[in-house]
Amino acid sequence: MDSRREVFQTTGVVLAGEVILCGIMIGIFALAGKLDATVWLGAGTGLALAVGNFFIMAMNADVAADRAVQQDVAGGRKIMTGSYIARLIVIFGILFLLVKSGRCHPVASIVPLALTRWILTGYEFFSRKGGA
Numbered sequence: 001m002d003s004r005r006e007v008f009q010t011t012g013v014v015l016a017g018e019v020i021l022c023g024i025m026i027g028i029f030a031l032a033g034k035l036d037a038t039v040w041l042g043a044g045t046g047l048a049l050a051v052g053n054f055f056i057m058a059m060n061a062d063v064a065a066d067r068a069v070q071q072d073v074a075g076g077r078k079i080m081t082g083s084y085i086a087r088l089i090v091i092f093g094i095l096f097l098l099v100k101s102g103r104c105h106p107v108a109s110i111v112p113l114a115l116t117r118w119i120l121t122g123y124e125f126f127s128r129k130g131g132a
Contacts, residue, residue, distance in 0.1 A: 003065070007058040010120075014054050017119030018047045022112055029108065042108030045098055049091050050112045056087060 022043045029035040060083040064076030091113070098104040 003062050004059075007055070007062055010058065010123075011051065011055045013123050014116055014119055015051050017123070018050055018112055018115060021115050021119070022047050025108065025111055029105075036105075038103060038105040039108045041098070042104035042106070043112065045094070045104055046109045046112030049094060050116050053087050053091060053113070054116055056083065 026035065026039060026043055029039045060079055064079045067073070067076035067079065095104075095109055099106045099109060
């Protein structure tokens with residue numbers, strides 16, 4: 001499978017998982033009687049940031065791997081390091097501004113960012129073929 005196609009496929013899995021789990025999170029807020037517009041906006045923002053972060057990370061990892069194959073390991077490392085720092089700054093900045101302004105619920109904004117690893121772990125666990 002082409003590596004870029006695999007990035008899009010895995011990003012689709014992350015998106016689907018985020019939508020399902022954010023829906024569950026919103027349901028929990030509703031059951032607790034705490035559901036309001038800030039939860040909806042926070043969940044949507046967190047979901048978009050989580051999926052965007054994963055996609056950009058995966059695309060940069062693909063480019064870094066191509067560089068490594070071309071014997072430019074240092075260039076690939078710079079791409080990954082620069083991407084990581086830039087993504088963290090952008091995510092923190094957006095979340096800080098939206099939460100500080102009171103437009104987003106802090107928990108609903110941050111939880112989707114923590115779900116990506118769990119989604120990928122579950123995907124890998126259930127997509128194993130033949131126990132390999």
